[in-house]
Amino acid sequence: MSPSSVAQSWLFWAVLSAAFAALTAIFAKIGVAQINADLATLLRTMVILALVAAIAVGGGSWQPLSSVPGRSWLFIVLSGLATGASWLCYFRALKIGDAARVAPVDKLSVVLVAVFGVVFLGERLSTTAGLGVGLIAAGAVLVALG
Structure with a gap:
């Protein structure tokens, strides 16, 4: 598999997402130790906003906000609210x-x-995917109880 095809693979990006999510938990646990959790969330959100804005503008993917369909706005806002919560x-x-x-x-x-x-x-x-989802649920419960 060529490097460009790897970068186009959902699995590549999902594994990177998992790695960054793991680092997020570790860094957040250390960072939140001496401050209020809500303030820590605000600070992290500001960093994310600046990073993603720089990527969108610098990478040429910015488009006029007026070109975003109403349905997209609705579900992106709902997603943002769910993310914040x-x-x-x-x-x-x-x-x-x-x-x-x-x-x-x-x-x-x-x-x-x-x-x-x-x-x-x-x-x-699929049956296999359903089994995997069930195992993830069981694993999370075992970790929580352990």
């Missing part, structure tokens, strides 16, 4: 819990995405 809850959990227990429970989102995808988007899970 998730981050606030995540930082609070990290503030009071062990990162090694909080992060796996947070990954129950994988299970919920699979369920919501089936229920709301009409997606289908």
